[in-house]
Amino acid sequence: xxxxxxxxxxxxxxxxSFDFKTDIFVLKTSDGxxxxxxxxxxxxxxxxxxxxxxxxxxxxxxxxxxxxxRFLFVYGIFFPEEGKPFEAKHIVFVGRTRSEFRFEKQDWxxxxxxxxxxxxxxxxxxxxxxxxxxxxxxxxxxxSKEGDFRQExxxxxxxxxxxxxxxxxxxxxKYLEAAEKGTEYLRSHFRALESSEDMCYWYHAIDVKGSRxxxxxxxxxxxxxxxxxxxxxxxxxxxxxxxxxxxxxKRIAEDARLTINLFEKYFKDTELGGYFSxxxxxxxxxxxxxxxxxxxxxxxxxxxxxxPAYLINLYLATGQKKYGDMLKYCAxxxxxxxxxxxxxxxxxxxxxxxxxKDQTWGWQQNRAVVGxxxxxxxxLMRIISETGDEKYRLMAERIATLMPEHGMDKxxxxxxxxxxxxLAQGEKFHRFAWHDRKAWWQQEQGILAYLILYGILGxxxxxxxxxxxxxxxxxxxxxxxxxxxxxxxxxxxxxxxxGTEREKGSHSMSGxxxxxxxxxxxxxxxxxxxxxxxxxxxxPYPNNLPDNILRVSPDILPKGSVSIASVxxxxxxxxxxxxENLTVRxxxxxxxxxxxVRLVPTGFSVHFTCYGEMAGxxxxxxxxxxxxxxxxxxxxxxxxxxxxxxxxxxxxSGLTYISPEGVRAITFERQKLDLDEPFYIAGAKGQxxxxxxxxxxxxxxxxxxxxxxxx
Numbered sequence: 001x002x003x004x005x006x007x008x009x010x011x012x013x014x015x016x017s018f019d020f021k022t023d024i025f026v027l028k029t030s031d032g033x034x035x036x037x038x039x040x041x042x043x044x045x046x047x048x049x050x051x052x053x054x055x056x057x058x059x060x061x062x063x064x065x066x067x068x069x070r071f072l073f074v075y076g077i078f079f080p081e082e083g084k085p086f087e088a089k090h091i092v093f094v095g096r097t098r099s100e101f102r103f104e105k106q107d108w109x110x111x112x113x114x115x116x117x118x119x120x121x122x123x124x125x126x127x128x129x130x131x132x133x134x135x136x137x138x139x140x141x142x143x144s145k146e147g148d149f150r151q152e153x154x155x156x157x158x159x160x161x162x163x164x165x166x167x168x169x170x171x172x173x174k175y176l177e178a179a180e181k182g183t184e185y186l187r188s189h190f191r192a193l194e195s196s197e198d199m200c201y202w203y204h205a206i207d208v209k210g211s212r213x214x215x216x217x218x219x220x221x222x223x224x225x226x227x228x229x230x231x232x233x234x235x236x237x238x239x240x241x242x243x244x245x246x247x248x249x250k251r252i253a254e255d256a257r258l259t260i261n262l263f264e265k266y267f268k269d270t271e272l273g274g275y276f277s278x279x280x281x282x283x284x285x286x287x288x289x290x291x292x293x294x295x296x297x298x299x300x301x302x303x304x305x306x307x308p309a310y311l312i313n314l315y316l317a318t319g320q321k322k323y324g325d326m327l328k329y330c331a332x333x334x335x336x337x338x339x340x341x342x343x344x345x346x347x348x349x350x351x352x353x354x355x356x357k358d359q360t361w362g363w364q365q366n367r368a369v370v371g372x373x374x375x376x377x378x379x380l381m382r383i384i385s386e387t388g389d390e391k392y393r394l395m396a397e398r399i400a401t402l403m404p405e406h407g408m409d410k411x412x413x414x415x416x417x418x419x420x421x422x423l424a425q426g427e428k429f430h431r432f433a434w435h436d437r438k439a440w441w442q443q444e445q446g447i448l449a450y451l452i453l454y455g456i457l458g459x460x461x462x463x464x465x466x467x468x469x470x471x472x473x474x475x476x477x478x479x480x481x482x483x484x485x486x487x488x489x490x491x492x493x494x495x496x497x498x499g500t501e502r503e504k505g506s507h508s509m510s511g512x513x514x515x516x517x518x519x520x521x522x523x524x525x526x527x528x529x530x531x532x533x534x535x536x537x538x539x540p541y542p543n544n545l546p547d548n549i550l551r552v553s554p555d556i557l558p559k560g561s562v563s564i565a566s567v568x569x570x571x572x573x574x575x576x577x578x579x580e581n582l583t584v585r586x587x588x589x590x591x592x593x594x595x596x597v598r599l600v601p602t603g604f605s606v607h608f609t610c611y612g613e614m615a616g617x618x619x620x621x622x623x624x625x626x627x628x629x630x631x632x633x634x635x636x637x638x639x640x641x642x643x644x645x646x647x648x649x650x651x652x653s654g655l656t657y658i659s660p661e662g663v664r665a666i667t668f669e670r671q672k673l674d675l676d677e678p679f680y681i682a683g684a685k686g687q688x689x690x691x692x693x694x695x696x697x698x699x700x701x702x703x704x705x706x707x708x709x710x711x
Contacts, residue, residue: 160239162511455528619645
């Protein structure tokens with residue numbers, strides 16, 4: 001077929017050359033194909049930006065930015081004329097320099113998760129009290145509530161997961177409040193205890209009408225109608241368990257134990273292995289005839305979703321061997337049962353009871369979900385850091401090698417949705433089941449898979465795919481007009497806004513994947529790749545944790561790759577921690593304490609520390625180490641922490657060096673804070689004191705011996 005019509009599209013790739021005379025540059029795609037691209041008179045360019053950032057125009061510097069090796073996206077028009085270049089209309093850069101990818105900045109994903117959390121708090125609860133009776137499953141594109149008064153267990157739990165994750169890396173108490181209230185609401189309204197069997201299960205939903213509620217036991221979602229699907233019970237734990245990591249609430253740990261008892265007693269196939277995908281809502285029998293097409297079936301979700309949804313987090317929070325054993329059991333089942341590489345580049349996802357292939361079920365037939373393959377690679381690379389089992393790495397790397405060829409858009413970047421698993425005779429491309437759109441959650445799987453693969457194994461091709469995946473997601477999925485992220489985009493990156501795919505909240509979308517991406521992309525990028533420190537926050541209940549030991553590892557990372565650099569309890573330095581084992585022994589207290597833990601990559605030298613705190617109307621900024629350009633971000637964050645202060649003192653007693661950039665940063669922030677009084681500089685000595693004088697900072701600041709000298 002020869003295209004004899006014009007059409008618009010996008011190309012992603014790396015600049016090979018640029019001719020200033022003809023305004024034509026050569027762009028090489030991810031898989032090495034070259035395209036000639038011509039800048040048209042109406043072309044405009046921008047910088048990829050985070051949620052909450054304004055438009056960043058690059059049109060004026062466009063030609064100077066077309067350096068060899070720079071990655072970019074170009075949207076334009078193909079004309080069916082022999083030898084004519086692709087005509088550019090819109091270009092998106094991903095960094096200010098050739099080597100910069102903005103999403104690798106230390107706080108990129110942290111800022112993004114703040115924007116997401118604020119969006120969903122405002123959408124669900126507005127400016128009032130956080131009350132989950134007002135929660136609704138369906139949210140419009142702009143975040144307004146739609147549809148009926150049904151509240152689904154999984155969507156609430158997934159949103160709770162998001163709030164808990166946001167708290168863990170920001171310390172914002174509003175997010176913790178939302179996570180804890182959501183967890184309590186789930187326990188009070190959706191949990192069914194079976195004390196005689198030492199287990200619990202979770203209702204599919206409730207319908208809220210005023211002060212009355214109607215419980216919905218069995219799923220009313222089409223694929224799972226009149227059954228209890230394993231994945232709903234799995235995701236019911238996602239939010240509470242992530243909240244448990246922050247709070248140590250032992251009631252949550254008990255709910256998790258009781259739900260796992262349900263899995264072990266009714267979902268687990270003790271003879272042939274694995275977990276059944278559905279059980280009858282009355283008899284809890286996975287072989288009941290009432291289950292029809294879901295009778296005696298096993299699938300990816302019933303085996304593979306335990307690890308990412310709750311099990312890894314439960315193991316991290318408790319360190320209990322039984323949860324580590326269950327992780328290994330699920331991983332071993334995937335390794336043994338899911339590969340089908342003699343027939344397809346994709347794993348087999350659905351099975352009968354005896355593990356024979358089920359390739360006639362519903363919509364799946366003999367089709368692959370690209371994101372599930374990537375999810376396997378990602379989670380096997382997490383679990384290998386705990387078990388050291390080489391077979392996990394081998395399968396993860398096999399998937400990592402196959403997916404770019406079979407599931408990635410090599411022309412535009414990003415990951416496809418559902419494709420036919422096998423190629424028919426004469427076919428080179430896997431046929432799309434319905435469309436070539438790209439879903440937000442599948443981009444997450446690709447980003448996290450290649451980030452952790454590169455972070456642990458260090459192969460440059462993994463960093464390449466991680467960067468290309470992150471670039472596509474951050475350029476095209478962030479909704480800068482309404483907030484949140486889009487459900488789906490077209491292959492060319494433009495948002496697809498029809499039907500339920502227009503919504504920011506639905507049966508399929510809540511605050512899980514986008515928040516999980518922010519949390520773990522920040523962890524993998526900072527701690528494994530760019531080697532930057534990262535802060536984590538906890539607020540444990542007193543006497544809830546065994547031996548008062550708080551476990552603070554952010555994920556299952558390679559042993560010895562990170563350590564604790566410092567701990568604060570209620571804003572004060574605290575020394576009772578095990579730096580290598582990533583645990584904090586909490587002080588005896590009748591009240592909850594606020595814990596801040598700074599983790600650093602092994603071998604990382606903390607050259608500068610800076611934090612701010614309020615003492616009445618006085619904002620105090622504490623500095624130690626060497627304040628140069630590397631510390632500008634930490635200083636800005638400290639200034640944000642004291643916004644609203646009437647007086648500001650910078651305590652420099654621990655500062656050994658300050659660069660001219662550091663001095664100018666103080667002058668700049670003094671201007672931004674718009675204080676009636678000068679900054680006070682306390683405890684400066686040696687080079688910092690001399691530099692303050694030589695840079696004439698004394699005109700903007702008053703040097704004092706101690707912060708106590710402020711009148």
